[in-house]
Amino acid sequence: MRPDILNPLFAEVTALKGVGAGLAKPLDRLGLARVVDVAFHLPSGWIDRIPRDELMAQDAGRTIAITLTVRDIRTSSSPRAPTRVQAADALGNIVSLVYFGRSSGLVRKLYTVGEQVRISGKVEQYGQDLQIIHPEILEEGGGSREREAIYPLSEGLTSRRVGGMVAQAIERAPDLPEWIEPSLLAQRDWPGWKEALARIHADPSDAVARARIAYDEVFANQLALALVRQDTRKRRGRGLRGDGRLRDRLNLPYALTGAQARTIGEIEGDLAQDAPMLRLLQGDVGSGKTLVAALALLIAVEAGAQGALLAPTEILARQHYETLRETLAGLPINIAVLTGRDKGRARESTLMGLADGSIDILIGTHAIFQEAVSYRDLGLVVVDEQHRFGVAERLALSAKGKTTPHLLAMTATPIPRTLVLAQHGEMDQSRLDEMPPGREPVETRVISEERLDEVVNALGRHLAEGKQAYWVCPLVEESEKSDLAAAEDRAATLAARFGDRVGLVHGRMRGPEKDAVMARFAGGELGVLVATTVIEVGVNVPNATLIVIEHADRFGLAQLHQLRGRVGRGGGQSRCLLMRGAALSETSRARLALMRETNDGFRIAEEDLRLRGGGELLGTRQSGEAAFRLATPELLGELLPVAADDARLLIDRDGGLAGPRGQAARVALYLFERDAGVALLRSG
Ligand code: ADP
Ligand code: MG
Secondary structure (H helix, E strand, C coil): CHHHHHHHHHHHHHHHCCCCCHHHHHHHCCCEEEHHHHHHHCEEEEEEECCCCCCHHHHHHEEEEEEEECCCCCCCCCCCEEEEEEEECCCCEEEEEECCCCCHHHHHCCCCCCCEEEEEEEEEEEEEEEECCCECCCCCCCCCCCEEEEECCCCCCCHHHHCCCCCHHHCCCCCCCCCEEEEEEEEHCCCCCHHHHHHHHCCCHHHHHHHHHHCCCCCCCHHHHHHHHHHHHHCCCCCCCCCCCCCHHCCCCCCCCCHHHHHHHHHHHHHHCCCEEEEEEEECCCCHHHHHHHHHHHHHCCCCCCEEEEECCCHHHHHHEEEEEEEEEECCCCCCCCCCCCCCHHHHHHHHHHHHHHHCEEEHEEEEEECCCCCCCCCEEEEEEEHHHHHHHHHHHHCCCCCEEEEEEEEECCCCCCHHHHHHHCCCEEEEECCCCCCCCCCCEEEHHHHHHHHHHHHHHHHHHHEEEEEHHHHHHHHCCHHHHHHHHHHHHHHHHHHHHHEECCCCCCCCHHHHHHHHHCCCCCEEEEEEEEHHCCCCCCCCCEEEEEHHHHHHHHHHHHHHCCCCCCCCCCCCEECCCCCCCCHHHHHEEEEHHHHCCCHHHHHHHHCCCCCCCCCHHHCCCCCCCCCCCHHHHHHHHHHHHHHHHHHCCCCCHHCCHHHHHHHHHCCCEEEEEEEHHCCC
């Protein structure tokens, strides 16, 4: 249970004065549902109203207030050209004050050549020059605050409004006992958490305060993971030693890659230990993780235990089921599938088979951890796409076996090294860093969306050769619904040309519908699969050797890499066409260029982290423990190792959550909503 002291922070945002139903929507869009969300809604910048009369080199991009001397007012003969007021700071640096669409007469009323004026506005670099568009002219001595925070906003909100809410939120924030190790606190000169929060909102450039708050969040994350880890260590597992009788009968059409063989060896060694395995397998799309999973599951079955494979989606669960049934055909084992869709008698019989042990391997979605599902002897759980598997799931899993099952987590999203710790805590790691032979890297091109016709023609030629293609539709941020509309529109325009060879699959479809479309595509009946991002993970159709991604600049790099991994699975040259919008930022350009340049998922992941922050890689808070809203990627990289040590120290030396610092840390777990780990203390 959340400590009462935090209640004022976890009240709904409407508890704040002046926040009514009218603000519900804009606040919701920013994810500000509770007072705590408002308190943690950190400013993105500030308006600097500290009076000064010199420009600084760093001013470009900032909003400042400054006293200038007017030198010249330039109008152009063309009525559409702006009026430019040339003004100089105390050192003679020139900045243009630019007025669009306003008569020069009006502008001349505002300024007098030779006189001083105090203005405020955002400084921009324009070629070699600095300019401020439509500056605000300040009264002499006006402006009460020195720095005014600017907040990320949605329509219907202003920074001032948000600032007012933040002030109330901070007022409500309780003083909390200190959870940071005293020597660390002293060494960094960090304020207490509440003071830190207040300081950031008062001065967004306060790096010390930002670091403190970021640290709190990272520390809570690391503590939660350390608790799980400690719990896993404490629990008894059971060594599983396979005798090879099933693996020997496997008839693989190919030899294992070196990386696969090495990884199986590592897993086999772990499984033989009594301590439960906790291993993360990272392997790029197509590196052959499924086979590794299959072999690991066979070892468990050889040892007389049951194995389960958890997939993130219904489609993938079904696909894994089919793949494994094929790969393991002829072996004397029983494989079943269980998802939320299975109901009634079929479900009952699966549940019975699990309970009496007649089912050896179960494949499914999260349904396989539901309370009603009990296993005779679950020895190994393989989780595909680990990033959706958080602390809560790990706990549910521990509860499923008589002894704690071994865990193999697989991910195709290559995780930058700095983030592995954040996402998973201490885990052993294997990497499939070698592709099965015969894979040609996917050839990637970036094309302007204005050339849609050419792309459609290329698709036509591709289909005429009997090959298949994916067409991924723009990710529209505002709502799922518009995603869908875009995909539907595209499917319709393509169908107008290619007829019933065009299929559509999207996130709003129900399971059976979706599976039916996927099956038609996998069976070759459909030539083009138009999709929202639901095809992102795992889907395997080797004959699909072209993928078109619209508005590629709206996707994260890691996501693009995943999508691109849908092709290049069959041997032969595959292609990826990234369509981009007309106006592209430097960053977007760099990102797309990187996609063109490399197929190396690990490199892409590192760059993605650098270029846009780890939000996407880290997943969302509800699905795991790893999303950070206060720690930026840079801070994360620096603070993670420190927090990991601190968390370990708390558990090993300072008596865990029971001691005085532990009590404080417990509050931090709730404050940052990493409290799933707290339950461990009660159960263990
Ligand atoms: P992922 O790591 O993305 O899950 P998969 O397990 O789906 O990759 O494997 C991709 C493809 O590679 C599959 O068609 C699989 O049969 C094939 N494959 C896996 N291992 C090998 C191997 N050692 N040699 C050749 N092909 C392989
Ligand atoms: Mg896979």
